[in-house]
Amino acid sequence: MSEESLPNDGRPDHADALPEYAERVLEVAELIPPGRVMTYGDVAEWLEEGGPRQVGRVMSLYGGAVPWWRVVRADGVMLPGHELRVLEHYRAEGTPLKEASRAAEGHLPRLDMRRARWDGGERAQGHT
DNA sequence: AGCGTGACGAGTA
DNA sequence: ATACTCGCCACGC
Numbered sequence: 624m625s626e627e628s629l630p631n632d633g634r635p636d637h638a639d640a641l642p643e644y645a646e647r648v649l650e651v652a653e654l655i656p657p658g659r660v661m662t663y664g665d666v667a668e669w670l671e672e673g674g675p676r677q678v679g680r681v682m683s684l685y686g687g688a689v690p691w692w693r694v695v696r697a698d699g700v701m702l703p704g705h706e707l708r709v710l711e712h713y714r715a716e717g718t719p720l721k722e723a724s725r726a727a728e729g730h731l732p733r734l735d736m737r738r739a740r741w742d743g744g745e746r747a748q749g750h751t
Numbered sequence: 752a753g754c755g756t757g758a759c760g761a762g763t764a
Numbered sequence: 765a766t767a768c769t770c771g772c773c774a775c776g777c
Contacts, residue, residue: 663759674772675759683758694758702758727765756775763769 641685644673648681651743655693657716659741660734662697669743699734706731 641649651666663675663682670678675697682694692709695701699721701709710731713720719738723730 664761667759673774676757676773677759679758680774681758686758691758696758697760705758724765754777756777757773759772761769761771764767 644670644677645681645685647672648678649685649689652682652686652689652691652694654743655690655741657690657693658718658739660693660695660718660736660739661741661743662695662736664697665740665743666694695734697736699736699739701731701733 647670648666651661651669655661661669663678666678667674678694682691686694690712692702692705692712712718713734719735720732721735723732
């Protein structure tokens with residue numbers, strides 16, 4: 624068909640004109656239960672496509688549509704510039720945070736990845 | 752085409 | 765714990 628300016632009859636299709644890859648990433652992000660997190664790398668691995676940086680890119684562009692604070696860096700460090708905001712979410716959701724050692728006083732807490740990391744609930748890959 | 756950059760990650764010092 | 769290197773890959777200049 625003429626992919627040249629489709630006549631979106633009254634319905635702005637471009638409203639969800641996200642690349643398919645981005646949609647898949649956001650889809651996974653929405654599956655993460657409150658109180659748990661998934662790393663960018665885990666999401667990429669889960670999708671079996673792209674890599675951590677691609678997932679991060681999608682989140683930076685379209686993350687606002689999902690619980691973006693549940694997709695985090697593998698080292699558990701909070702997103703710079705949004706630390707306080709995400710910290711509120713984590714405390715509200717009961718996401719495991721790593722106790723700051725005395726030496727690290729003054730530093731913002733980091734996520735306790737060992738406990739907070741969510742494996743994706745074992746993909747229902749079906750088929751045994 | 753090259754090159755720098757980024758909501759990354761793992762390894763090494 | 766910090767700093768630095770590499771590998772990764774899509775983008776933009």
